[in-house]
Amino acid sequence: MGRVDRINRVMSAFFLSISLTVALLLPARLMAAPMSDEELKVLQESLSIVEIDREIARIEKEQQLTEQNIQQLELQLKDKNNQIRGNQEQAGKRLAAYYMGERETLLSALLSANSLKDFFSMLDYYQLIAERDRYILNSYKTEYADLAKTKRKLDKLSSDLDQMKAGLLQQRKRVALLQQSVDGSLSASVDPEKLKEMIRELTVYWENVGLYEVRRYFRALSAAMSGFPDFLKDHEDSLSSDKEGYILTVKEEDLNNFLHGRNELLKNMSFVFEDERIVAQGRREGLELKVEGHYTVENEPQNSITFHVDRLLFNGLELPDTTRLELEKDFDLGFYPKKIVPFVEATEAEIRKGTLIIKLKIAL
The missing domain is CATH 3.10.600 (pyruvate carboxylase f1077a mutant fold)
Known part of the structure; x- marks a missing residue:
């Protein structure tokens, strides 16, 4: 490590310790003198703004993740639709064969075999066809179930996203109203600079110490x-x-x-x-x-x-x-x-x- 890097680290640690010391002293300064009801109201509203802003940031982050998940699910949904189309025609043919009697014809041929050797040969052939039919039909059934499951997940996430957007709008309205109230109190205060400094000190203390301690x-x-x-x-x-x-x-x-x-x-x-x-x-x-x-x-x-x-x-x-x-x-x-x-x-x-x-x- 170079000499300059060591000096920078020492200086960073020094200023960090100073910041924490100041933050720890803030509550004593805030509570040193009795505060009026108006001052307490402004500080409480300011603290609420800080916390609701933090909630807004959390919702926005969650909203971004949800939108990304929705995009991924929409792609999965598209892929599954394509997979189903590939097997849908084959599954339809198998089902039609059963309903139109083609499988019954094959079964009749099996029962009319002239020898045991022919019978077992045709039986093996019949079982291969039946197994292939079951595989295609089961694949179609599984893929369709997966499609329905993905669709339900997508619907749930879309509903969650709508709720997030509504919640975000509500919280932004709350912050706007609180900020309007704080601004009104500052305008009406006999010493707005003192009140602004109290708000700043409280915010610094809360963000550096208060929230962590709570x-x-x-x-x-x-x-x-x-x-x-x-x-x-x-x-x-x-x-x-x-x-x-x-x-x-x-x-x-x-x-x-x-x-x-x-x-x-x-x-x-x-x-x-x-x-x-x-x-x-x-x-x-x-x-x-x-x-x-x-x-x-x-x-x-x-x-x-x-x-x-x-x-x-x-x-x-x-x-x-x-x-x-x-x-x-x-x-x-x-x-x-x-x-x-x-x-x-x-x-x-x-x-x-x-x-x-x-x-x-x-x-x-």
Whole structure:
């Protein structure tokens, strides 16, 4: 490595460390003084714009891939149509031969053979023809089934593409409305430059640290919940029999202890069961995260207790639904009753103050 390359690497590392240090200090600067409701509103809308823009970029990328897949399937569809045309005529002749009696004539000739030698010779010939007929007809049938399958895939992708385009249009409208609101707030502000700087700082912090940290917490929660079957090893009394099956009662304190023991990062979070919702909240190094959600019982693709993110707040600013749905899709925070007790299925999940109650039925 040359001297110039070493200097460039050192300088790059230096400026990267400076950028990260500045990014880490941003939340402290943003929260140093109390902010007005208008300032909080503008910052939240600005953060939503950043996140919805990210969703737009994701949809656009997915749309491009889908369009490429559609083009490939259309080519496959064309090829399969050509293949079918090649065998269609032969298959038609074979079918016509059966219906018009040509095969029956051949069979009659076979039965009227004058000797066993002639009979077996004609039988071999008849079997060769029959096998060839079956091969052509089966080939035609297989190719036609493949054609129908490809057509269904193409129709599904085309429908998905239409939904993507509609979703893209909707998100662009949302961004335009939010941007209009932010621009209006900046115009009406007594200190628009200060507000612009706050927006810039928040954006830098979110893109460099915030989003990474939020996903890091969700990853830790997902990993911890994947080990939920171990919960019963330490809390055997949480599962009790019932006339309709079993009841699993998860206490708030027990869940906190379990999650804290699974991951060091989660020790900064507390989980609270309120009526019909669960609230997880934590703070670390200038970052504050609050998650509100609820559980539902799902049976597809398998029986599960699925967690839905209803609200997600980052440093007091609520993130848009696009971020919530992305995290919900990327990180599984639910659990699966069959991994706890192999012969049961969940039928109901109820959150009461201090407890999560899950009703299970026997499903052999």
